[in-house]
């Protein structure tokens with residue numbers, strides 16, 4: 278009679294018989310990767326660019342107009358239509374988008390402090406500091422991993438982390454860090470400035486870039502000047518201009534706007550592909566994530582997990598170590614959930630052109646490595 282599998286399992290992991298549990302696990306991972314599964318190389322991310330982007334960028338270059346111009350205006354108009362805002366301002370990064378959005382609020386309100394999550398990319402907090410505000414760190418909700426609302430700051434900067442929707446219910450002004458979320462109609466009726474990133478790995482990419490969506494003409498007019506030194510151009514194309522206030526240099530190029538226009542057309546299908554991969558990960562790993570930008574898993578032994586994944590040819594990323602504990606901030610504040618999650622989160626490969634075989638391979642490898650806990 279064949280040995281029942283549970284007995285085999287027992288023998289395999291018994292330290293007295295076959296060495297330590299860790300050695301056995303490592304041997305098992307090696308064996309399975311070498312024998313059962315064909316090793317694959319799975320990058321963490323890959324831009325979903327093809328000949329369409331190449332052609333659009335080339336056309337922009339050939340036109341002779343390579344800085345901010347008509348394609349930028351068109352991209353802004355189309356992007357605003359997609360997210361359901363009245364206006365959109367194309368800038369050179371998500372970081373610049375945050376900075377200008379905070380600065381706009383400074384012209385309206387007496388801001389001294391910004392309430393921000395620590396479980397985020399550095400830019401969220403840095404831009405508040407650069408704008409002269411003191412950062413008040415907030416903890417996150419264990420399930421959404423997004424900032425828990427509080428009334429402590431003069432302005433709140435919730436982050437839609439991994440693509441999960443953060444609460445925007447605050448009594449103070451809100452700037453939304455939407456670097457990870459870009460969805461149809463998400464800005465419809467919003468009174469917040471919403472900041473997007475078009476960095477290489479983002480859901481919509483122009484290589485580098487960002488966008489601020491807003492619903493008031495007043496904010497829009499200010500932002501258009503703010504991104505270009507505070508310069509106020511006279512109507513009618515007159516070469517005479519004035520500098521209305523001390524602005525920034527954050528405008529964008531028509532070459533990247535051309536790429537953005539192609540990406541925007543593809544966005545619904547790219548989001549669908551991401552959703553399918555997230556669904557496969559959820560089913561395979563027994564999780565319930567819904568963000569479409571990053572797919573997180575949690576490991577108590579993150580370094581080892583990432584190392585084992587790399588050995589199997591899978592590139593993972595560590596995005597969110599608690600920012601408030603980093604050298605530049607060295608805060609003594611305790612943020613229980615942030616510190617727990619930030620100590621073990623790993624992002625799995627996730628990009629529109631990822632194949633079903635690659636997703637299956639990642640899932641199988643994670644199960645074999647056996648170093649993750651359910652999120």
Ligand SMILES: Cc1ncc(COP(=O)(O)O)c(C=O)c1O
Pocket residue numbers: 370371372373397398400401436454456457473474475476485486487
């Ligand atoms: C949450 C978050 N906010 C802001 C940014 C900054 O965006 P960018 O790299 O376009 O400046 C990023 C970039 O990865 C991010 O992940």
